[in-house]
Amino acid sequence: METAVKEEIQVKGVAASPGVAHGPAFLFVRKEIEVASYFVPPEKREEQVARLEGALLQIKQQLRVLRCEIEEKLGEKEAQIFDAHQMVLEDKALIDEVEKEIFENGWNIEYAFQTVSNRYVEAFSHIDDDYIKERVADIKDVSRRLLHNLLGQAEMELDNYSGARILVSDDISPSDTVKLDRSRVSALVTDQGSRTSHAVIVARSINVPAVVGLHDITKRVKTGDTVIVDGFEGLVIINPSEQSLFRYGKIRTERQKAQTVYHSNLHLPARTVDGFEVRVMLNVDGSESNDDLKKSGADGIGLFRTENLFLRSATLPSEEEQLRVYRRVAEAMAPFPVTIRTLDIGGDKQISNPIFGHEESNPFMGFRAIRLCLEHVALFKDQLRAILRASAFGRVKIMYPMISSVQELVSANAILEECKRELAAKKIDFDANIPVGSMIEIPGAALAADLLAKHCNFFSIGTNDLIQYTLAVDRVNDRVAHLYEPNHPAIMRLLKMIFDAGKKAGIPVSVCGEMAGDAAYAGLLFGMGAQELSVAGAVLPEIKYFIRNISMSDTAKMVTDVLAQESPEAIAGLLHGYYADHIGARFLGEDRATV
Ligand code: PEP
Numbered sequence: 001m002e003t004a005v006k007e008e009i010q011v012k013g014v015a016a017s018p019g020v021a022h023g024p025a026f027l028f029v030r031k032e033i034e035v036a037s038y039f040v041p042p043e044k045r046e047e048q049v050a051r052l053e054g055a056l057l058q059i060k061q062q063l064r065v066l067r068c069e070i071e072e073k074l075g076e077k078e079a080q081i082f083d084a085h086q087m088v089l090e091d092k093a094l095i096d097e098v099e100k101e102i103f104e105n106g107w108n109i110e111y112a113f114q115t116v117s118n119r120y121v122e123a124f125s126h127i128d129d130d131y132i133k134e135r136v137a138d139i140k141d142v143s144r145r146l147l148h149n150l151l152g153q154a155e156m157e158l159d160n161y162s163g164a165r166i167l168v169s170d171d172i173s174p175s176d177t178v179k180l181d182r183s184r185v186s187a188l189v190t191d192q193g194s195r196t197s198h199a200v201i202v203a204r205s206i207n208v209p210a211v212v213g214l215h216d217i218t219k220r221v222k223t224g225d226t227v228i229v230d231g232f233e234g235l236v237i238i239n240p241s242e243q244s245l246f247r248y249g250k251i252r253t254e255r256q257k258a259q260t261v262y263h264s265n266l267h268l269p270a271r272t273v274d275g276f277e278v279r280v281m282l283n284v285d286g287s288e289s290n291d292d293l294k295k296s297g298a299d300g301i302g303l304f305r306t307e308n309l310f311l312r313s314a315t316l317p318s319e320e321e322q323l324r325v326y327r328r329v330a331e332a333m334a335p336f337p338v339t340i341r342t343l344d345i346g347g348d349k350q351i352s353n354p355i356f357g358h359e360e361s362n363p364f365m366g367f368r369a370i371r372l373c374l375e376h377v378a379l380f381k382d383q384l385r386a387i388l389r390a391s392a393f394g395r396v397k398i399m400y401p402m403i404s405s406v407q408e409l410v411s412a413n414a415i416l417e418e419c420k421r422e423l424a425a426k427k428i429d430f431d432a433n434i435p436v437g438s439m440i441e442i443p444g445a446a447l448a449a450d451l452l453a454k455h456c457n458f459f460s461i462g463t464n465d466l467i468q469y470t471l472a473v474d475r476v477n478d479r480v481a482h483l484y485e486p487n488h489p490a491i492m493r494l495l496k497m498i499f500d501a502g503k504k505a506g507i508p509v510s511v512c513g514e515m516a517g518d519a520a521y522a523g524l525l526f527g528m529g530a531q532e533l534s535v536a537g538a539v540l541p542e543i544k545y546f547i548r549n550i551s552m553s554d555t556a557k558m559v560t561d562v563l564a565q566e567s568p569e570a571i572a573g574l575l576h577g578y579y580a581d582h583i584g585a586r587f588l589g590e591d592r593a594t595v
C-alpha cells in the first residue's frame with residue numbers, strides 16, 4: 001500500500017533563540033475558560049469579595065513556590081518573572097475595579113474578575129511594544145490561574161507528554177516556562193511572542209532553539225508531525241523532505257562542533273593572527289547576575305542599556321536604587337571598564353509616566369533619549385549622580401544616546417559638571433576624570449563627528465538606529481523590514497566617515513549596535529578602525545574566535561573592496577566570503593545560509 005508523501009511547508013518567523021532541532025511536534029493550545037455570569041443580591045456581595053481575597057492569598061502562595069522552583073532550576077533572573085505576577089495580584093486599581101463590579105453591578109466574582117482583566121488586556125493589546133505585551137501576558141497568566149482557583153478546576157498542564165519534542169503553542173505563559181526542560185523540549189515554536197518574551201528568555205538561557213511570531217503555526221501543525229526548527233534563521237519546516245532533513249542534520253552537527261570550539265577559546269585574548277589585540281565587550285541591561293558577567297569572557301561592558309531599570313519598575317528608580325545596580329555591575333566587572341549609557345527612553349521603549357508626555361505620531365524621531373533628559377533635568381541628574389558615584393567602585397564611563405548636535409553634547413556635559421560639583425561639595429567619592437562618550441547613531445551626528453569629537457572622549461556607533469535613520473526604515477516595522485539593509489553602500493560610507501573623524505581627533509570609536517555582534521561585519525569594523533566591539537553575550541564567543549582567525553592587514557584590504565561596491569548584494573557577498581574563508585569553511589561548510 002502506498003502512503004501519501006506529505007508536502008514540505010516552510011514558515012518564516014522571528015529567530016528568537018539560536019540552534020537547530022528536529023523531531024515530532026507536540027501541540028499545546030489552551031482553551032478559553034468558560035465563566036458563568038449571575039446576579040448576586042446585595043447581602044451576599046461581601047462573601048464574593050471574601051472569596052476573591054482567599055483566592056488571591058492562595059495564588060500568591062503558589063507563585064512563591066513556583067518562584068523558588070524556577071530560581072533553583074534557572075536562577076534569579078528568570079525567577080523574577082513571578083515578581084511581575086505578584087505585582088498584578090497586588091495591583092490596587094485592578095482589585096478595586098473588580099470589587100466595584102461586585103458591589104455596584106452585582107456580578108459574581110468569577111465574571112467580575114474576568115470582565116475587568118479582559119478590559120485591561122483589551123486596553124493594552126493595541127500597544128505595539130514588547131514590554132507592554134509581556135505585561136499583557138502576565139495579566140492573562142495570573143487571571144487564568146485565579147479563575148481556575150475560583151472555579152475549583154485543575155489547569156491543563158504542560159507535562160502531558162514525554163520524550164524530547166518540538167513544543168508548538170499559541171503562546172507560552174510565564175508559568176509554563178517552569179515546565180520548559182531541555183530534556184523534554186528540544187525546540188519552542190509559537191504563534192505569538194517576540195525576542196523579549198519571557199518564554200524566549202528562558203529558552204535562550206537553557207539553549208533551546210526558538211522561533212516565535214509565526215501567526216498561525218498552531219493551525220498548520222498537528223501533534224506528531226515532523227518539524228525542523230532553525231532558530232538561527234527563524235524558519236520552521238513542517239514535514240521536511242529528505243533533502244531538508246539531510247541538510248539540517250549536517251548543519252546541526254557542524255554548529256554544535258563550532259559552538260564547542262568557540263567556548264573552549266573564550267578565555268583567550270581577542271588577538272588577530274598578526275598580533276593586534278582588540279576588545280570584545282558585552283551589551284547588558286542590568287538584569288545579569290554577577291556570575292553571568294564574570295563568566296562572559298568579555299573585556300568589559302561596552303553598552304549598559306539603563307532604560308530597562310526604568311521599564312521594569314512601576315515608579316522612576318531613585319538615585320540610590322540606580323547606584324545599587326550600577327555599583328554592582330562596576331564591581332563585578334572590575335578591573336574591566338563599564339560604559340553606562342544614560343536613559344534612552346522613547347521610540348519603541350515607552351514608560352507610562354506623565355512626565356514623559358503624550359503619544360507621538362513618530363516616536364523614533366520624537367521626544368527620546370537625550371532630548372527628554374535635557375528637558376527633565378532632575379531625572380537626568382539623578383542618573384548622572386548615580387553613575388558618578390558608581391565610578392568610585394570600578395572603571396565607569398558615561399555615554400549619551402541620540403546625540404544630534406554639538407549643543408546637546410555641551411548641555412549634557414554642563415549638567416554632568418554640575419553633578420560633579422554637587423557630589424564634591426558633599427565629599428562623596430567619584431572619578432573626576434570619568435570618560436564621556438557620545439553615541440553616533442543619527443546621520444547628522446556622523447556627518448558632524450569631527451565637531452562632536454572635540455567635546456567627548458570616545459564615540460560608540462549605534463548601528464541599529466544609524467541604519468534606520470539613514471535609510472528611513474522604521475527598525476520595528478515588519479512591512480519595511482526588507483529595506484533595513486546594513487550592507488547599503490551609504491551605511492559603509494557613513495561608518496568609514498565616523499571612524500576617520502575619531503582617528504583624526506585622536507579618540508577611540510567602538511560599535512555597540514547589532515552589526516558588531518555579527519561576525520560577518522566584525523572584520524570590516526576592525527579594518528575601518530574599531531578597537532572595540534560590544535555585543536550580546538550569546539554571540540561573544542563566536543566573535544572572539546573569529547578575531548583570533550583574521551589578520552588586520554586583510555581587513556584593511558576588505559574595507560577598500562567593500563567601499564568600491566555599488567550594491568548591498570555585492571557588499572554582502574564580499575563579507576560573507578571573508579567570513580567563510582576564515583571560519584565558516586572550517587566549521588559550517590557551505591550550509592551557513594547567512595552570516
Ligand atoms: C543602536 O541604536 O545601535 C544601539 C546600540 O542602541 P539601541 O539599540 O538601544 O537603540
Ligand code: MG
Pocket residue numbers: 401441462464465
Ligand atoms: Mg540606539
